Amino acid sequence: MTPFTYSCPKTIEEAIVAAESGPDVRFIGGGTNLIDLMKMGVEHPRRIIDLNKLPLKMIEEHNGGLRIGALVSNTDAANHPLVRSRYPVLSQAILAGATQQLRNKATMGGNLLQRTRCYYFYDPSFEECNKRRPGSGCAAIKGYNRIHAILGASDQCIAVQPSDMCVALLALDAVVQVDGPPRSIPMRDFHRLPGSTPQIDTNLQPGQLITAIDLPPIPYGRRSVYIKVRDRNSFAFALVSVATVLDTRPDGVIRKAHIALGGVAMKPWRATKAEQLLAGKKPDENTLRAAAGAELQPAKGYRDNAFKIELAKRCIIRSVQSALRAG
Amino acid sequence: MNTSNDARGFRPNRREFVETAVAGAVAGALPSDAQSPAAPASTECTLRVNGETHRLDLDPRVSLLDLLREHLQLTGTKKGCDHGQCGACTVLVNGRRINSCLTFAVMHDGDEITTIEGLARGAELHPLQAAFIEHDGLQCGYCTPGQICSAVALLSELKAGAPSFVTPNIADLKPLELTEDEIRERMSGNICRCGAYVGIVAAIRSVAEGQKA
Numbered sequence: 001m002t003p004f005t006y007s008c009p010k011t012i013e014e015a016i017v018a019a020e021s022g023p024d025v026r027f028i029g030g031g032t033n034l035i036d037l038m039k040m041g042v043e044h045p046r047r048i049i050d051l052n053k054l055p056l057k058m059i060e061e062h063n064g065g066l067r068i069g070a071l072v073s074n075t076d077a078a079n080h081p082l083v084r085s086r087y088p089v090l091s092q093a094i095l096a097g098a099t100q101q102l103r104n105k106a107t108m109g110g111n112l113l114q115r116t117r118c119y120y121f122y123d124p125s126f127e128e129c130n131k132r133r134p135g136s137g138c139a140a141i142k143g144y145n146r147i148h149a150i151l152g153a154s155d156q157c158i159a160v161q162p163s164d165m166c167v168a169l170l171a172l173d174a175v176v177q178v179d180g181p182p183r184s185i186p187m188r189d190f191h192r193l194p195g196s197t198p199q200i201d202t203n204l205q206p207g208q209l210i211t212a213i214d215l216p217p218i219p220y221g222r223r224s225v226y227i228k229v230r231d232r233n234s235f236a237f238a239l240v241s242v243a244t245v246l247d248t249r250p251d252g253v254i255r256k257a258h259i260a261l262g263g264v265a266m267k268p269w270r271a272t273k274a275e276q277l278l279a280g281k282k283p284d285e286n287t288l289r290a291a292a293g294a295e296l297q298p299a300k301g302y303r304d305n306a307f308k309i310e311l312a313k314r315c316i317i318r319s320v321q322s323a324l325r326a327g
Numbered sequence: 328m329n330t331s332n333d334a335r336g337f338r339p340n341r342r343e344f345v346e347t348a349v350a351g352a353v354a355g356a357l358p359s360d361a362q363s364p365a366a367p368a369s370t371e372c373t374l375r376v377n378g379e380t381h382r383l384d385l386d387p388r389v390s391l392l393d394l395l396r397e398h399l400q401l402t403g404t405k406k407g408c409d410h411g412q413c414g415a416c417t418v419l420v421n422g423r424r425i426n427s428c429l430t431f432a433v434m435h436d437g438d439e440i441t442t443i444e445g446l447a448r449g450a451e452l453h454p455l456q457a458a459f460i461e462h463d464g465l466q467c468g469y470c471t472p473g474q475i476c477s478a479v480a481l482l483s484e485l486k487a488g489a490p491s492f493v494t495p496n497i498a499d500l501k502p503l504e505l506t507e508d509e510i511r512e513r514m515s516g517n518i519c520r521c522g523a524y525v526g527i528v529a530a531i532r533s534v535a536e537g538q539k540a
Contacts, residue, residue: 006370006387006433032429035390036410048387050434075423079489081500088498095492099516100484101477102411104423105430222498234492234515327498 001038008050012209016180018049019207027051027209029071029107032098033114041124042115042132056109056211059083064217067177070109070210074165075100077108087215088326089224089243093168096228099235109210112166112176112190113202116159116266117237118148130156131198138198146304147239150296150312152265157198158302159266161191162237167262168226169213170270171243177212178204184214191267201266220247222327227319228262229311238263240312242319253282257320264299264312271295274316283320292316372436376401377445387433392416394432395442403443403472407518414517417473418442424480426516443472446479454537455479458530466521474517478531481513485535505535 009015019025024046028034037043056069059080066086068077077083078094094103097111120126120139128137140148140158148158169187176185191202204210224245230236241262247255257278259271277291292313299309369384376399385394392409395401395418404427407415411429418427419441446453455478458464465471485505490497493512503509510528519527 001388004387005368032411035429052434084500085498091497100513101414101417101424101426101516105425234512
């Protein structure tokens, strides 16, 4: 592992100033992804700034919703009574990811910045990876690509964003709060599709620090569900996942649907076309099938992952049916 | 971003990890090393491990796992994958279970660490240690310290009412029902290559039910 210096600032200002020292600086929260990448030889920071002494561990009421500090552990967020009772889809999504040991350490801010689990990115013995070495090519496009993207990919990169938490945050219209300087970034604008710059995962600027995640008030937040399809029942990344939140009338008509997909793109994918087709409808099987089909219409499969297209459609259908029964 | 070509030549294997760990141990023991341009500045920290205070001056690259095994000679905690995937290195930090391989020791200044060596009271085994023997919750034993530390935390998580992904109706905040599915989901971060899972689940269940009564 490349040597680095370590500091542990006590204030946000100190942390932001420390981060200005150059491109080889990394903030560390839980470290469950960063340290792994350092061991693999993917990340080589020369300075590590430990954020754990910063006062960002609050979960509090905020503008009728909730504000969750960036350093709150995934466990504490998922277990919090206000998260469980008002935004159960977020608790479910967090608990669907990783293991208890990892969730105890992983932070909310860090989870937003999880790197992809593309095998070719994660192992530097592969020469080609445009995300790791811009311009070197994409080994996944012609290689084994079972876990890769079916939506929003480019000829430069077909990796997927692996977080479960982010899928629920997108469905809940969460907003990421950033400092250095202060800025609010809606979840839908936080992650980036690869395009011609796959090395850039998010719209966070270098040196900016995530301070909190805000959840807006959603009175119908309990009518929600997170479903995840994976190769084994626990401790595996999603092949496809769906977070669905529904605002319904007493007669079963959907006023508004929030549907987000995971495991299909380099960002959590908001299913806006499906949402539009479901609004104002009392969904039967045909309506659901049409909505899911419209969403996946632009999907593109590669050699090993084309199965995800039909899988994603079925997951959308199942999640809306489950959400209608929830809450 | 990669700043040199060393990433391409890096092939992680068990021997290299051991060599890194040993190098880390030497760098930690010799403060003069810290002044050479190649070595990082060492960092002071104080950790309490199984009730004992340790004042340390460490290369910040030393993982908590390597600190325990190579510096403090607490070799009960095992190195399996060294990537947070197997759970053999599970220890308790301030009562919570974590993978000690995926955290730097210097990040635990002031923390209270409990390892498998800290669970028994003298000659009296921790109830989970006794239950793992009683229910054959092991074969080769390599994953066992991690399994038991993980299970100790599992019991306190159950007491605190913490939900899991298989907990039904998570929004209702109801008391938990301890099913085998719950135990299996909550222990999924600890792999047992011998496949002693049936005994592991039985051991945990027996202690959990004993505590409830």
